[in-house]
Amino acid sequence: MKIMFNKNIGLKYYFKTFSSIVKGKPFILYHKPTLLCNCKCEFCDFWKINDPNEIKLTKEKITWILKEGWNKGFSTYVLWGGEPLMVKDLGFYLKIAKNIGYKTSMCTSGLLLKQRYEEIKDNIDIIIISLESTGEKHNRTRRTPNLFEKIVEGVELFKKEKNVKIKIWSHINRINKDDFIDVLKFAKKYGIVVEFFPSNVYSDYNESIILDKNERYDVFNRIIFYKKIGYPVNNSIKALKIMRDQTPYICNKAKISVQIENDGTINPCERRFVKDMKSYGNILKDGFSKMDDKEVYLYNIKKLSHCTSCFFPCVGESVDNLFVSGFVRFLNFVVNKDS
Incomplete structure (x- = not known):
């Protein structure tokens, strides 16, 4: 077995992560700019939201936030949204994060990957692309012309960057429940991995396409089969079985991460x-100081532990015994199998 650390991720990232884990502190900083x-998309209604309270961070403020976050124990910086590639200063966000020592990650539809390539290629470690089908069907599902073609262009560009890992996140619902094999074939062609999960329910929007119990069992049982015969399914067998059987689990997200809205x-x-759940204040008013409130922190851990509202891969691969799941995930990362 070849042990390989990502050369673009410095040793201080590993030390910071290990230190936070030992101290029982969150180490993943999600940011929704x-x-x-x-x-x-037919399965997600974020595009309909117009939030009048959305803030536009200055370069000085994002620099301060990332430095404060690092000092607080965070070592992984994950951008999502909305669409982070629509943020004008995204390249600056990533550059500052990398200079500090963070491992950087981003969730994206992939539409603007080629357009923003030069700005972000040197400071992004992991790109997570949402892909539910291939070809024109993907474009129709996301109601975005030429989206799949833009994804292909972006993947081909970033595959040239040896320090950038690409993975696919794929929602599964009634629209695309038979398309996962096409997604896996696409991933196999480009040497990337896929993580599947059932689409989340958004009230008064997508209930009609959510898988019922039998549909869910069937599709995730088939995904397990394809994983076993060598297709690049990156979910663990345990996580896939939880999704298939809808068995109870303990969510540990409140222990390992926070999210800046x-x-x-x-x-x-x-x-x-x-x-x-209870918030830890506002980053612009309170910094990270309210995370020191042990009562609020423990309340959130208890509250989220039995939450089953989603099963994003970031949830699914850290359920139940956090030490065991974290150790397995870390080993996968070290041997360069897990992006």
């Missing part, structure tokens, strides 16, 4: 999914 989105609020998770 905007809710704006350039797709109009587009209005500056700091939450332990996505506020649309967990209504009565």
Whole structure:
């Protein structure tokens, strides 16, 4: 087995991560700089949201936030939204984060990857592309002309960058439940991995396309089969079986991460999914100081532990025994199998 550390990720990232884990502190900093989105997906309604409280961070402020976050114990910086590639100063965000020592990651539809390539290629470690089908069907599902073609262009560009890892996140619902094999073939062609998960419910928008119990069992059972015969399914068998069987699990997200919302609020998770969690204040008013409130922190851990509102891969691969799941995930990362 070849042990290989990503050369673009410095040793201080590993030390910082290990230190935070030992101290029982969150180490993943999610940042949603905007809710704006350039797709109009059939399964997600973020594109319909117009938040009047959205803030536009100055370069000075994002520099301060990232430095404060590092000092607080965060070592991984993940951008999502909305569409982070629509943020004008995204390249600056990533450059500052890399200079500090963070591992950087970004979730994107892929539409603007080619357009923003030069700005971000030297400071992004992981690109997570949302892909539910291939070809024209993907364009129709996301109601965005030429999206799949733009994804292909972006993948081909970033595959040239040896220090950039690409993975696919693929929502599964009634629209695309038979398309996952096409997504896997696409991934195999380009040497990247796929993580599947059931689409989340957004009230009064996508209920009609959510898989029922039998549909869910069937599709995830087939995905397990394709993983076993060598296709690049990056979900663990355990996570796939939880999704297939809808078995109870313990969510550890509040233990390992926080999220800065587009209005500056700091939450332990996505506020649309967990209504009565407690925030850690606002980054612009409080910094990260309210994370020191042990009572709030423990409340959020307990509240989220039995939440089943989503099963994003970031949730699915850290469920139940956090030490065991984290160790397995780390080993996958070290041997360069997991992006």
